[in-house]
Amino acid sequence: MHVQVEAKGQGGMRREHNRGTRGQGRFWRITGQVVVLLVVFGTLGVGSWLIYLWHSLPSVAELKHWNPATPLRIYAANGQLLSVDGPRLRDTLQSQQIPDQLRNAFVSAENGHFWSNNPIYYPVSFPGILRAAWIDLIHFAPVQGASTIPEQVARNFYLSPEKTITRKVREILLAYKLTQHFSHRDILDLYLNKIYLGNGAYGIGAAAQIYYGKQVDALSLPQMAMLAGLPAAPAYFNPLANPKDARARRNYVLGRMLVHGYISQQEAREAEAAPLTAQYHTEGRNIARYATQWIEQWLVSQYGADMTYRTGLRVYTTIVPRLQSAANEAVATGLENYSMGLDSLDPKQYQGPVAHLDETQITQALNGVRPTVLPPQDPANLHWGLVLSTTRSHAKISLEGQESIDLGQRGVAWIAGAPNAKKSPQVDVAKLLKRGDLVWLRHYVNPGWPANGEDWRTAVWKTPAPGEAGWQLTQIPKVQGALVGMDNSTGAIVSIAGGFSYSLSHFDRALYAYRQPGSSFKPFVYAAALDGPELLAHGKSNYLTPISLIADTPLKIKLPNGTYYKPTNYEKTFSDTPIPLWKDLADSINVPSVRILMHVGIPYAIQYAKQFGFKNTQLPPVPSLVLGAADVTPMQMARAYAVFSNGGFLINPYLITKVIKADGEALPLKNCTLCVTQPPNKPVITPGVAYLMTRMLQRVIRNGTGIAAKPLGHYLAGKTGTTNDEKNAWFVGYGRHYIASAWVGYDNNGPMGHWAAGAREALPIWIHFMKSALAEEGDYPFFKPQDITQASINPKTGTLESEGGQVFDFLSGFLPPASVPEFPLFGPNASMNMPPSTTSTGSGNANNSFLQQFGNAPLQNPPKSGNGNSTQNNNGPLF
Structure with missing residues (x-):
């Protein structure tokens, strides 16, 4: 009995085991089927979604006729550029205008496999996507991008900068669309003319002008590498704001150019050793801002803001630069002289420093940081200065955080109220100024007081002689003027x-x-x-x-x-x-x-x-x-x-001679009170x-x-x-x-x-x-x-x-x-x-x-009334 029972138990165990094995196999079959179905339906869903996205994408073929927003340019009578005004500074270049080495610099910095036809790297770099995904995963944030140049073109022209999966997929699909219509070179040229490079510069043409004041064909190798390093972070790698990191980024680009064989070892060493030469250059020194303001307002009133600022209009004016500069300087100096009592018999008071800075602010100012209490730009011909130390007779002042100057008695003599005296009273500078005072300075101006007895006592200021150079304490005048x-x-x-x-x-x-x-x-x-x-x-x-x-x-x-x-x-x-x-x-x-x-x-x-x-x-x-x-x-x-x-002859004053569209067509000068007209005939x-x-x-x-x-x-x-x-x-x-x-x-x-x-x-x-x-x-x-x-x-x-x-x-x-x-x-x-x-x-x-x-004889006075004395009447001006 015992043996039989044991045998039966073992058989039952075998049957139970087989049933368990069959159950597990069925589970995995069902699971596999579900997975397959999920994959199939997921693939169909993703495929349908991708097809939908593909058909919802804009036609990139239109980029063959792309006309970028180009700012308004206003020129002086001699052809000198006065101003460039618009939402974006841009100077679009044709393909033949772009140096090959500049292309190579950007390719090395942004997309080393750009010229490749390998589908793994072009137009989308899948290794780059995987690398960026891993970095983003371990940081739990979208830290690194992986966009190739075609993807960046797609994003810059058609997409927003938001970091979402949908936007990234649309970017990839658009990159493939671009390759169906454009060659590598065409895509790169679109990129170079569109990319933002900091300081309001869109495209390499504008950037070359703003950072170096040059056309792109005049850029040196280190300058090209500097521009090529900007797209990654235009603010962080900006040579004007962050020169240390900008130099490191420039040298990185040079290293990549060396790796890709675009430059030799010797060229790389020389370029890496080159100093930074970037400075801010405006497109046109607008010395006639009141004139250009009127022009812009008239254009907007006639043609709208979009046409005025985004279609590349060129306005030619009658402004003569040397005379406009003379007018600016004459008005500014004359008004300053009035506020200082240098052109009148009425003495004026010093209004005091602009502000007083603490030690932290002083340190920042000495490092070239413009104090926030100042206007964004120095007004007229004034310069800001920071008082460092004083004595009774003079003050040591930092001129805009760049150089140290000595302000002596001549620079403050007008405050004593006797600028035309043979010997002006001494001003106690230590009582007038103290460390941390923020003041306005100008180049010294000789007030030019006339000799005693000269009619009208008109003081005509004089340009200082070579030995009279120096600085003078001044202030922003409250009085105004015009010329x-x-x-x-x-x-x-x-x-x-x-x-x-x-x-x-x-x-x-x-x-x-x-x-x-x-x-x-x-x-x-x-x-x-x-x-x-x-x-x-x-x-x-x-x-x-x-x-x-x-x-x-x-x-x-x-x-x-x-x-x-x-x-x-x-x-x-x-x-x-x-x-x-x-x-x-x-x-x-x-x-x-x-x-x-x-x-x-x-x-x-x-x-x-x-x-x-x-x-x-x-x-x-x-x-x-x-x-x-x-x-x-x-x-x-x-x-x-x-x-x-x-x-x-009663002439019609005019400021504008012609307005030319980007295609060379002249716009009609309608409803324009300051546009050229026919001269009077009688x-x-x-x-x-x-x-x-x-x-x-x-x-x-x-x-x-x-x-x-x-x-x-x-x-x-x-x-x-x-x-x-x-x-x-x-x-x-x-x-x-x-x-x-x-x-x-x-x-x-x-x-x-x-x-x-x-x-x-x-x-x-x-x-x-x-x-x-x-x-x-x-x-x-x-x-x-x-x-x-x-x-x-x-x-x-x-x-x-x-x-x-x-x-x-x-x-x-x-x-x-x-x-x-x-x-x-x-x-x-x-x-x-x-x-x-x-x-x-x-x-x-x-x-x-x-x-x-x-009558032509002496005109006689009418009979007197009262005491016959004349008194001033307020019905009209005097002199």
Whole structure:
């Protein structure tokens, strides 16, 4: 029994074992089938997904006609590049323009198997994908990429930079698509023209310009290797921001070039030993930012931002670089001088350091890191400095973290408030500055104070002599200014300086600051009085001449509202002797000027002034109009004065000569107020009047308020202007070819100080600009038209003299009278034999109570009222 039972047990065990084995085999068969099914369905799913992705991909064939976004370029009159503006800096190169060695450098750095046809490495490197996947896996993050050059082209043109599996698969598929339409070389060229290389440079053409200021065919081997090392990390391997790591990356690229046989061992050693030569180069030094700003705004308004900044437009302008630079420097220096008290009799205070840095910030600044409290760029001609140490007599300053300079007493003397004294008081520098102070500096400027007794005390700064080089403590001025330079015969704008510094204020005061012009408006009214033919055409029989004698005695004019206007002179004095009209203008005497306005009549003066380009709304019908009660811009004043300088023609100022598309087609210059137009074909005022006004304005410089410009030595004419409370200072003047209008004032129209004047604030700026403008010009006299004649006169009476008198120029047919009239005449319709009336009549309108006086004899004062003393009136500007 025992044996049988045991045998049965063993058999059962064998049967159970067989059933277990069959069960396990069935499990694995089922598992295998499931796996196979999963693989089949997974493959079908992935395949379907890949097919879907493949058909959803864009057509890469369009890249054969790729036109990249190309920025706007603006050029000066001589072809010099002024600016490159757009969202991306790019200079697309044709295949034949790219050096082979530059291609080799990028291939060595980015895709060593690029030229291979092995499907394992091209267009996708599967070993590279596996290597990157392993590194990403052990770091639990997408640390390393594995994109070949075809993949990078696909990503740069069609995909986002996000790191996802879908994006990577699309990148791979697009790489295969690219190889169906493009050769290796074509794909590489697309890559080289598209890749971002830091500092706003897209493509090797832009990068070569930005880092080295060269075309790609002028790059050296180490420079090529440096650019080729940038795609991996444009910020980290940037030679400008991180030179140490950039050098290491460059040498790595050189090593790869050596391995691939593109360079020899000797070339590699020499290139690795080469110093870094990268510096930031802008595409064009934009010295005319106010001008290019206007151009960009006009283009956007006409053609939209996309066409303006992305289609490669080229704009050619009238800007003359040397004159634009002169305008920038003149305005900046003049305004700085005002803020330092170097051009006025009003002393100014030092506003103090920009900021104070702690020791950590000092260390950073000394390593060349720009302090964050400063604006992104140094304004105008200023440089930032960091005070390192001081004594009573001088300070040691780090100039922008690059070099150490010594600032002595000459550099701070203006702070003592006596810059024109023979011996200025000593400034205690240790009390003024301390370590860590951040200050503004400029190259030393000799203020050029005039000798005692010189009229108007105009300080014209001088360029330091070779032995006077050095630095000067300064500050950003709160006052503003503008200058417009123009060719007075064509209207071509050669310079626009719209403020102290474009980096601090984009508002263009040259074009848009409407300010009262003061006495610089007088010539338009004087011209109206001299224009005999025009007066006759309007039914007025009495004209003036340059030698007409005008009374300079207190004047009171009853206004329509019943109040009285009593103009006064700048010096608050009067003269018992009548003054010739030319001298009234040269010395800018106010009361005679108002008499001249009333002589021709305000409505007539306004109509006449409109011929100079002013609008009716700018010209208020008040007696102070002649003293500058209008609101005008520096550009308008330059255009208006050009009428005098060019023989009577009202030219159209223009800045743009042509706009060219990328394909060479010229764009129409529509709705463009500063684009070139046809010149005027006839004068707006009598040519002889223009010449007479020029001759009178020459006397302003020869012996009047503009005498500080006399040392320039050319045939020059111009006029100063200063308004009530010294709020605005002007000088507008011209030579044979160039005209310039300079204005100085506060943006809030506040007063500039008791002694501020056009002769002191604006004139020096004009002088320095014109000095540059005249540097390449001959000394030519102004053209005398045919309607000018000469006659001998008696300067004491303003009448003709048969013998022994002084010779003056006059309009033909409009000479001074042969004798002095018995009495002055009042009223627009008065005849020569009417007695004077004590009641004022209208200037061409019977209901107008403004006083109007006619006659070529001395214009007499109306009857006195009250104490007869003149007081300053706020209805209009003074000087």
